[in-house]
Amino acid sequence: MAKIIAIANQKGGVGKTTTAVNLAACLAEGGRRVLLIDLDPQGNATSGAGLKPSQATVYELLSGTQPFDRVLTPTRVPGLSMLPSDIRLAAAEVELVQVENREYQLKNALAGKLSGFDYVLIDCPPSLGLLTLNALTAADSALVPIQTEYYALEGVTALMNTIARLQRSVNRDLRLEGVVLTMYDGRTNLSLQVAAQVKKHFKGKVFSTLIPRNVRLGEAPSHGLPISSYDPKSAGAEAYRALALELQRRN
Numbered sequence: 001m002a003k004i005i006a007i008a009n010q011k012g013g014v015g016k017t018t019t020a021v022n023l024a025a026c027l028a029e030g031g032r033r034v035l036l037i038d039l040d041p042q043g044n045a046t047s048g049a050g051l052k053p054s055q056a057t058v059y060e061l062l063s064g065t066q067p068f069d070r071v072l073t074p075t076r077v078p079g080l081s082m083l084p085s086d087i088r089l090a091a092a093e094v095e096l097v098q099v100e101n102r103e104y105q106l107k108n109a110l111a112g113k114l115s116g117f118d119y120v121l122i123d124c125p126p127s128l129g130l131l132t133l134n135a136l137t138a139a140d141s142a143l144v145p146i147q148t149e150y151y152a153l154e155g156v157t158a159l160m161n162t163i164a165r166l167q168r169s170v171n172r173d174l175r176l177e178g179v180v181l182t183m184y185d186g187r188t189n190l191s192l193q194v195a196a197q198v199k200k201h202f203k204g205k206v207f208s209t210l211i212p213r214n215v216r217l218g219e220a221p222s223h224g225l226p227i228s229s230y231d232p233k234s235a236g237a238e239a240y241r242a243l244a245l246e247l248q249r250r251n
Contacts, residue, residue: 006122051075054084106122228241
């Protein structure tokens with residue numbers, strides 16, 4: 001059975017999409033069958049995986065106008081498939097308000113479709129709107145990237161409150177998969193201090209793997225490649241491989 005992990009943080013610029021794309025690619029590189037769902041209307045995970053939006057996107061899946069198999073798209077990474085997104089998905093935030101059981105639309109669309117996958121990673125938008133609620137309702141767990149910079153924990157309390165509320169209402173099995181520290185620079189006191197603060201706040205839930213601040217990680221999306229394909233020997237690639245292994249050990 002596929003493990004569904006929503007990669008979420010309502011704060012933007014924390015390395016959420018970078019983590020979704022590269023963790024998915026490294027899991028696939030390790031022989032796992034992985035589905036990456038781009039649930040962000042900006043579509044950065046889609047372009048970062050080298051795909052161009054077509055007529056069949058996750059918006060059509062949620063609206064019921066296209067079936068799962070028509071939206072499912074292979075990537076250049078063996079073992080990694082995707083449900084792509086583009087700006088049309090922004091309309092879903094408005095349209096879902098009118099729908100009964102609106103938090104369940106993604107879960108219902110995926111039901112019975114995931115037997116061919118080991119992991120499903122959902123890249124959430126930087127908000128706690130209906131798209132993120134759909135991701136968390138469908139997910140088994142939430143993985144939270146936090147950057148090692150000032151105000152790192154800003155907004156995370158709201159996300160944790162949302163997870164707790166969903167546990168009480170629509171998804172009793174939802175768990176915190178863990179926290180990933182991103183943009184880490186061990187040469188600075190700031191990164192060290194923020195890492196210590198986050199570990200204190202999330203006792204036992206912080207991944208040991210640290211994602212470094214790495215130029216190659218920033219370059220890879222412009223080439224439509226995950227870091228493991230763009231520069232396999234870079235510090236960023238090694239970090240995401242380590243994170244993939246740590247995630248599998250935890251599961």
